[in-house]
Amino acid sequence: xxxxxIEVRALVYDLTMxxxxxxxxxxxxxxxxxxxxxxxxxxxxxxxxxxxxLADGTPEILMASPFSAVPTAFLxxxxxxxxxxxxxxxxALGIPVMLGELATVFTSCGDCGGSMxxxxxxxxTVGGVGIxxxxxxxxxxxxxxxxx
Amino acid sequence: MITLGQAGLLxxxxxxxxxxQPDWExxxxxxxxxxxxxxxxxxxFWELSG
Numbered sequence: 380x381x382x383x384x385i386e387v388r389a390l391v392y393d394l395t396m397x398x399x400x401x402x403x404x405x406x407x408x409x410x411x412x413x414x415x416x417x418x419x420x421x422x423x424x425x426x427x428x429x430x431x432x433l434a435d436g437t438p439e440i441l442m443a444s445p446f447s448a449v450p451t452a453f454l455x456x457x458x459x460x461x462x463x464x465x466x467x468x469x470x471a472l473g474i475p476v477m478l479g480e481l482a483t484v485f486t487s488c489g490d491c492g493g494s495m496x497x498x499x500x501x502x503x504t505v506g507g508v509g510i511x512x513x514x515x516x517x518x519x520x521x522x523x524x525x526x527x
Numbered sequence: 528m529i530t531l532g533q534a535g536l537l538x539x540x541x542x543x544x545x546x547x548q549p550d551w552e553x554x555x556x557x558x559x560x561x562x563x564x565x566x567x568x569x570x571x572f573w574e575l576s577g
Contacts, residue, residue: 430546
């Protein structure tokens with residue numbers, strides 16, 4: 380991978396882990412002291428290699444997994460006070476892993492719609508009862524990763 | 528359907544490495560298969576193409 384792209388990826392995750400959402404291309408460019416078009420080109424390449432997912436037709440990050448740039452049905456509140464949204468329950472459980480913090484995941488049952496709260500530990504241990512439904516087979520996840 | 532415990536194992540294995548590090552790489556097919564196996568995810572639904 381291009382060293383410049385590695386620098387962008389590192390900053391994407393550094394900022395995301397601090398603020399709970401992926402940064403804008405302009406924020407990245409300002410922090411790196413690089414032209415925004417260069418950063419946007421790096422983001423396109425990172426998206427091509429499936430490191431991030433961009434909002435449709437834009438150079439802005441929609442997903443820096445496990446984090447979402449937009450509100451989802453998977454709100455994660457860490458015990459350290461960071462709020463973030465996961466792209467799915469897998470990602471929501473991945474946020475405390477990535478941050479190394481205990482967290483509570485607020486979501487709802489995909490069957491009955493009832494609210495659910497899960498305690499998630501940094502080692503992946505989950506406190507709570509439930510099952511997880513994956514609608515799309517793994518080999519088709521990237522056919523439409525936003526739907527997945 | 529998988530259990531929450533399996534989802535947690537999947538999350539820990541998939542997101543347990545530091546993506547800020549210069550040598551980080553997205554898991555390839557074989558690494559992804561191993562991660563799925565770690566969480567006990569096997570069978571046609573979890574097969575990856577390529």
